[in-house]
Amino acid sequence: MALEHAILVSLQEKPGSGYELARRFERSIGYFWTASHQQIYRVLKRMESDGWVDVRDVQQYGRPDKKEYSVAEPGRDALCAWLHEPTEPESVRHDLAVKIRGAAYGDPAALISEVERHRQTHTDRLTHYLAGEARDFGEHPAADGPLDAERELQHVVLRGGVAYERMMIAWLDDVLATLAGFNTGH
Amino acid sequence: MALEHAILVSLQEKPGSGYELARRFERSIGYFWTASHQQIYRVLKRMESDGWVDVRDVQQYGRPDKKEYSVAEPGRDALCAWLHEPTEPESVRHDLAVKIRGAAYGDPAALISEVERHRQTHTDRLTHYLAGEARDFGEHPAADGPLDAERELQHVVLRGGVAYERMMIAWLDDVLATLAGFNTGH
DNA sequence: CGTTGCTATGCAACGAGGTGCATAGGAGGA
DNA sequence: TCCTCCTATGCACCTCGTTGCATAGCAACG
Structure with a gap:
């Protein structure tokens, strides 16, 4: 239930498209939180309909257009609220x-x-x-x-x-x- | 896809019921592989129908009867085969x-x-x-x-x-x- | 006698996550 | 030209795992 929050953190650090987020989840963030691009696109849809993120169509030349996501006010609030509630699980799979x-x-x-x-x-x-x-x-x-x-x-x-x-x-x-x-x- | 194998290892170390397995997954094995009792019962059913484990009804006095599971020949084979195939994921969630x-x-x-x-x-x-x-x-x-x-x-x-x-x-x-x-x- | 608590097994429903596939624009090489 | 690769987004399906609940035997306590 924390992929949303990992995405929020990543988008706070720098806005970007689903594809770019997927790349970040292959490095940096991905070292302590893995996610596939399908998962990211799906969650971004939900976050958008919840008003957590704003979307902006970006035209690109030499490559397909993209949608750039950035954190909206409710998203910042949700992130802040999450920081204040305790985290327990840390489920392990070795x-x-x-x-x-x-x-x-x-x-x-x-x-x-x-x-x-x-x-x-x-x-x-x-x-x-x-x-x-x-x-x-x-x-x-x-x-x-x-x-x-x-x-x-x-x-x-x-x-x-x-x-x-x-x-x-x-x-x-x-x-x-x-x-x-x-x-x-x- | 490896809960089966974790259960096989645990049953090799000592046969036991689903309930006992659940207890073991709260300590020892559970330190590097978590599982709830519902999951364990469900997987045990599948392993039984696949012939990986044998079941034995055990009557108990002073407490409800139980089903004791132990590893069958196909289960040992499956465990051995799994040991020989590479493990990659190690998915992280911190x-x-x-x-x-x-x-x-x-x-x-x-x-x-x-x-x-x-x-x-x-x-x-x-x-x-x-x-x-x-x-x-x-x-x-x-x-x-x-x-x-x-x-x-x-x-x-x-x-x-x-x-x-x-x-x-x-x-x-x-x-x-x-x-x-x-x-x-x- | 009713309540609480431990042992023991299980179902139903839901959400999270993974696999496989589809689409589509453009770059660069054979 | 075709093929391959990279960018970019997305659907459909299925499994895994969690949550919540139900059942039932027996023990201990008040």
Whole structure:
């Protein structure tokens, strides 16, 4: 029930079309909230009919026209209200953890390549995050970037991503060492 | 599409009823894969009609009778096959991260109690994990517990949970320090 | 006896989310 | 010219998951 709010935040940071939002959900926002373009278009329709966002037709040359969405007053109110109500769920779905526990009843060695693949994904993301951090949050003092609060809050969320990836890489190394123990007949 | 597999893993570790599975999904397995009892009963029905699990009526005294499920041959095969196919999604849904980025357009101070509440939840979970680790994976050598592989794999997953909670607590402290910076007008 | 609470199973309805497909304009290459 | 790819929007269908409710046995308490 919070995709609306993720979209509101993204549109506050910068107005854009459904397509552009979908691209943002493949990076930045997408690192802690995933959404497909179908979902985004559907929710944007609802938000528009609820008056949360305004739409503006934008003609483009060299590419199809688009609809640019921006946050309307009721949308800002809804976002503000959401910030004040508690968030509980944080539902978790770690396929890999289930697989690791399940490996005891199959072939533990078969998991090694899978775990290594996940490790690679996480090192790639970490590299990507660190590059983004150096680019957007280097020592230069804000310059023409976003406001201080916006900027610092984006930065602390990014640091969370960095911490998460580092933790995962260290844990996957632990998992690999454990799996290796079975091969060498520990 | 992996609740079936999570149930298979849990039933491999120990056969049980839908109700008992629901309890397990409130702890242990539930720490990395959530499921409600309605979902579990529905999926168990399907797994039974697919021949993945066997059912046995168990009469109980002092409490209602139950159906005890255990993994059948096709279920073991399905679990083994799943272990060999790659897992990609790992879809993420971090309300709190969205809220933190959104706080720039509302009242950042309003988030402090929310973040502190989350921090408390994570310290509680960490304490709980560490207690479980000391209980189930203390220095005593396996004793009458599960097999070595099963035991070690359960342990490495638990260590993952511990690492995750520690990372979250450290990050939430970072978030709180950042939010405090706005109050003191850094 | 009625109430509360735990064990145990289940249905109905709804909304969220994913898969697959359709459409359409334009760019660039074979 | 056809093919492929990128931008851009959208529908239809189906599954997953949540919410709310219903049933029923038994225990403990007042």
